[in-house]
Amino acid sequence: MDLSEFEKTGKDSSSSKRINKTLILLRAYYHFNEAYRKVPAWMFWVRAKIKKWMKRIEDELLG
């Protein structure tokens, strides 16, 4: 958090940016999850890719 900026403007742009990014990744995770659920079982290579992307988002969100 940039304290001087917060004192001047009353806004914390860095944390709002972080929250925005979290929300965007959460929405992306939701859509990846839906896609994973809908992909036919025989398209295993697509499922594997989606799972990998979901894992990356999980790592980002949960740390």
Next chain:
Amino acid sequence: MSYLADLREARNLIALANRMGWTDISVKEIDKILNDRRHKVFGEVGSMFRKDLLATAITLGIVDRALHPKTRATFEFYGMLVSLILAYADKIPLLKSISSLAGFAATHRLTLQTAALTLFILWFLDLLFGEGSYGFDLLSAIGQKYGFALSSEGIVGVFKQLASDIKSAVKGKEKKEESYATVSVPTPTEEEKVKEEEYPIIKVPESL
């Protein structure tokens, strides 16, 4: 929403995240999957062969074939009309007000469309090759010219005829095998018979 639509949505969000500085997943990776031709072709075929739709089509086909040829065309035509009306019940002005019907149409539209399409195909085939149709007359005329006969039951009759032909062929073989097993009595050949007819043997009485 299909899985491709969901992937597209996720791709747009990831592109936004990339612009904000998060680059763990690149958009190119997702684009590779989205633009893969295999998905377009197999995805469509896969959705076409959804289990419930396939089961509906097979059931309708079996029921239809089990019917008498006279009632078949009626069943197919009216079945097609009814399933089409039911499929779009939530868009037809008078039926729109019946909420249960509209709800049924909205939830089962794809199945109803499949039923209508199946019945239409069967009806069309019956029109083309069914008993008394132009197609059937044409085929039987060709058959007469080139020496094969069609059954009076249309295209189904052809298969029935084929099955009975195979059956009779198998039975004929069995009979032949049986006849080989029995003791055969030699009979005068045709040549011998002809010889007898041409030169009758005159038997001379013993007294002479």
